[in-house]
Amino acid sequence: MKIGVITNLVNIDDFVAKDMATANSEAWMRATGGNTGNVAFVQGIKNILGDSFGIVNWGDNPALVNKHYDQLVICCANQMGAHVDLKGWVERLQSFDLPTTFIGLGAQSDNIGNIPDIPEGSKQFLQLSKSLRPNADEPNIITRGEFSSEVVAHYGVESSPFGCPSQFISTELNLGKRCLQHQKRARYERIMTAAGNPWHPSASIENTLTEIVENNRGDYILQHPKALLQLALGEGGALPMNQIERLEKVYSRIGDWEQIKAWFESFSVFFADAQNWMHYSRHFTLAIGPRYHGVALPIQAGVPGKVISIDSRTEELALTTGIPTMRYTDIDDLNADELIKASRWKQADADNYDAVRTKNAINYQRFLEGNNLPVNQAIAQLATSQEEQ
Numbered sequence: 001m002k003i004g005v006i007t008n009l010v011n012i013d014d015f016v017a018k019d020m021a022t023a024n025s026e027a028w029m030r031a032t033g034g035n036t037g038n039v040a041f042v043q044g045i046k047n048i049l050g051d052s053f054g055i056v057n058w059g060d061n062p063a064l065v066n067k068h069y070d071q072l073v074i075c076c077a078n079q080m081g082a083h084v085d086l087k088g089w090v091e092r093l094q095s096f097d098l099p100t101t102f103i104g105l106g107a108q109s110d111n112i113g114n115i116p117d118i119p120e121g122s123k124q125f126l127q128l129s130k131s132l133r134p135n136a137d138e139p140n141i142i143t144r145g146e147f148s149s150e151v152v153a154h155y156g157v158e159s160s161p162f163g164c165p166s167q168f169i170s171t172e173l174n175l176g177k178r179c180l181q182h183q184k185r186a187r188y189e190r191i192m193t194a195a196g197n198p199w200h201p202s203a204s205i206e207n208t209l210t211e212i213v214e215n216n217r218g219d220y221i222l223q224h225p226k227a228l229l230q231l232a233l234g235e236g237g238a239l240p241m242n243q244i245e246r247l248e249k250v251y252s253r254i255g256d257w258e259q260i261k262a263w264f265e266s267f268s269v270f271f272a273d274a275q276n277w278m279h280y281s282r283h284f285t286l287a288i289g290p291r292y293h294g295v296a297l298p299i300q301a302g303v304p305g306k307v308i309s310i311d312s313r314t315e316e317l318a319l320t321t322g323i324p325t326m327r328y329t330d331i332d333d334l335n336a337d338e339l340i341k342a343s344r345w346k347q348a349d350a351d352n353y354d355a356v357r358t359k360n361a362i363n364y365q366r367f368l369e370g371n372n373l374p375v376n377q378a379i380a381q382l383a384t385s386q387e388e389q
Contacts, residue, residue: 003049003373004056004069004098007042008033008077016272025229028272035224036270037293038077041104043274044165045075048364050376058088062095071134071372072100078144078313080118080151081108087121090128099134101371104164106144107151109312115154126157138370145320147312162363163320166293169274170300171378173385176322176353179304180345186285191216191340192305194287194294195228195268198250202290202310202328207253209289211336213267218284221294222270232268236261274300288343290328292317299323299353306343322356324349358382 015023015031023031032038056065056072065072072093079086093100109116133140141159143149149161172178193209196202213220222228227243230236236257239247244257254263271277274297281287281298287305289295292314295305307325309315318325324345331339361382368375 001071001372001374002069003053003071003073004065005045005049005053005073005075006056006058007045007075008038009042012039012042012272020272025226025233025235028229028233028270029226032272034226036272037223037291038075039272039277040166040169040274040293040297041075041077041164043169044167045073045103047168047171048165048368048376048379049073050374052374058092062092062097065096066098069098072096072098073373074100074102076102076105078106078108080105080122080148081116082118083108085119085121086125087119090121090124093125093128093132098132099372100129100132100140101134101373102129102141104144105141105148105152105159106313106316107148109147109151112147112312112315114312115151118155123155126152126155130157134372135370138367140371142364142367144313145316147316160363160367161320162360162367164292164296164317165364166274166296166300167321167357167360168364168376168379168382169278169297170302171382172302173358173382174354175299175302175357176350178302179299179353180347180350182302183285183304183345188285189216190284191218192221192281192284192287192289192294192298192303193218194221194289194291195223196290196308196310197225198228198247199225200310202308203250204332205290205308205328206250208334208336208339210251210254210263210267212288212340215336216340218267219269220264220267221287221289221291222268223291223294228264228268229270231261231264232270234261234265236264286340286343288339290314292323296321296323304345304349306345320356321360322353324353358385 139158143159146161149159152159251260277297278301281301287295287298290308290310295307298305307318309325365383
């Protein structure tokens with residue numbers, strides 16, 4: 001069985017090996033698919049499949065792809081919403097003409113429970129997905145959670161709500177317990193904050209996050225949008241005036257525009273691979289922020305974290321994978337110290353994370369086997385540990 005995986009990363013291995021140290025923001029965004037958090041998702045896919053696959057690009061010759069591979073796996077994102085039309089996927093998948101599995105499909109909505117209207121091309125994609133099932137009797141879509149599966153079902157397709165594969169990057173069985181131990185033994189407070197989106201209403205919390213960085217020897221971890229990477233790389237002079245005015249408003253506590261530019265160059269950090277991201281995370285005692293993967297990857301390294309959910313997507317991902325979460329509207333009035341205190345893990349957080357993760361491992365194993373895909377031995381061991389409890 002030859003498996004081809006389609007990701008949204010672009011020549012990422014060459015980028016890390018040759019270009020990353022001197023690359024500009026445009027190159028960073030291109031290599032990481034517009035969001036550095038994508039590297040976590042792709043690392044998770046590699047782990048659950050055990051590296052037994054090749055990389056396929058959407059633009060590859062369909063005849064050659066069909067000839068070389070027996071099955072495709074697609075790394076998905078929050079594509080079920082009014083903001084994305086998957087008509088292009090329909091055309092390419094029809095051309096590839098191979099059994100296909102979709103992992104990590106998410107719905108985009110302001111609130112869990114509000115079914116989004118999706119474009120006609122996305123409806124066609126969902127119907128096509130059924131005809132591409134490796135096993136006609138088994139769903140071939142893993143969604144990011146119950147709400148995303150509810151949205152997919154609304155449009156007539158079955159799916160499995162088992163969350164993001166990045167929850168299985170670590171092979172440790174009791175990862176939640178390890179996170180709690182890390183929190184208890186820490187002597188020097190350092191806090192990572194996962195920077196949010198300055199164009200979202202939740203940007204009101206960014207000043208608090210920057211204060212946490214300054215007061216706790218922290219870092220401001222960037223994923224998206226490009227404007228923040230431009231600031232971090234000293235490209236602030238290239239930003240249009242409307243973006244400068246918005247950033248000045250959001251980061252007002254830092255100071256004027258020159259001070260904001262200097263702050264980003266000093267405190268911002270971002271990564272192009274999950275392993276270095278995780279390794280670096282181990283120097284910190286806690287991760288907080290509105291970026292799911294900016295919290296999920298430190299947890300995979302044994303560092304506790306809490307997601308500040310800003311929409312249905314982040315809340316659903318956190319709940320589905322057992323990561324503690326709180327809505328930004330509920331913590332908007334907390335000061336820096338109060339937000340840190342609210343983010344500390346308790347025993348119940350560690351226990352819940354381990355229980356949810358091992359349950360998801362069972363479900364992932366069954367899903368992969370039902371779709372004729374290999375299962376990494378580490379995932380099988382994690383699933384077995386749950387069944388024995």
